[in-house]
Amino acid sequence: MTAISLTRLVDTWIDGFATSRSVPVRRRDGVTEVEVGGTERRLELVLVEPDTHLLRETLGRLVGTSDVWSTIFTREAAAHVELPAGVRVVLAEEVLMTVDLVDLVTVGLPSAAAPPSWELDLTASGERVAVRLLDGDRVAARGQLGLVGTDAIFDRIGTEPDYRRRGLATVVMDALAAWAVSRGARRGILAASVEGQALYRRLGWAPVARMLTVAGAGE
Numbered sequence: 001m002t003a004i005s006l007t008r009l010v011d012t013w014i015d016g017f018a019t020s021r022s023v024p025v026r027r028r029d030g031v032t033e034v035e036v037g038g039t040e041r042r043l044e045l046v047l048v049e050p051d052t053h054l055l056r057e058t059l060g061r062l063v064g065t066s067d068v069w070s071t072i073f074t075r076e077a078a079a080h081v082e083l084p085a086g087v088r089v090v091l092a093e094e095v096l097m098t099v100d101l102v103d104l105v106t107v108g109l110p111s112a113a114a115p116p117s118w119e120l121d122l123t124a125s126g127e128r129v130a131v132r133l134l135d136g137d138r139v140a141a142r143g144q145l146g147l148v149g150t151d152a153i154f155d156r157i158g159t160e161p162d163y164r165r166r167g168l169a170t171v172v173m174d175a176l177a178a179w180a181v182s183r184g185a186r187r188g189i190l191a192a193s194v195e196g197q198a199l200y201r202r203l204g205w206a207p208v209a210r211m212l213t214v215a216g217a218g219e
């Protein structure tokens, strides 16, 4: 993948993330700023294969804060980043992954059926959809996505700890993929945690870039 296409892919991922979560995005001087709005992570500064100057300048913005984070995407080895004092590593093992959704939905491998008495609740609104798998009143698993053209950006996939390894996230992923393909999506994109990578690989997804997430270490 060339640097330009990685930039484009990450841009699409950010746009889908913003659609999924209804948060604002600003792009300026090689940095994409996402107003995540969380208490832990208020602002995220996204960089794709930055040069030393841009990297240093951007990481300098984190110093003295704790809720400003930065994620750096690289194609090959994990980004070798000299962190300034006052900046800490938050996540070093996440990867960006993609899949051909049409293949996934038509071949349907490997799949799982929702437990018969459980309810699959799907709420679509514009370019966004959220799926919940309900065991009575309990949300056992969930996920959501935002559409950007023919790309579907999967987000917030999760199964409650006591429901894991029973195929529930697979059901959620299937439901999201089917909805996305019915709306014309062809490719899936997501940022995967370590646990998520095991699930997504099993479902046919492949890593395309590494991610390093750092944050300000506070006052």
Ligand SMILES: CC(C)(COP(=O)(O)OP(=O)(O)OC[C@H]1O[C@@H](n2cnc3c(N)ncnc32)[C@H](O)[C@@H]1OP(=O)(O)O)[C@@H](O)C(=O)NCCC(=O)NCCS
Pocket: 141, 156, 157, 158, 159, 160, 163, 164, 165, 166, 167, 168, 169, 170, 171, 191, 192, 193, 194, 195, 196, 197, 198, 199, 200, 202
């Ligand atoms: C990742 C997560 C969503 C998986 O949910 P789940 O409902 O347990 O997943 P499934 O039961 O559908 O897993 C299907 C297959 O994926 C693989 N898999 C899933 N979780 C795995 C894990 N922790 N370790 C190894 N393989 C795993 C296995 O091959 C599994 O099949 P098996 O149980 O027959 O071996 C869940 O562990 C979770 O919520 N983790 C915390 C939040 C998180 O990291 N979410 C992903 C964000 S990108």
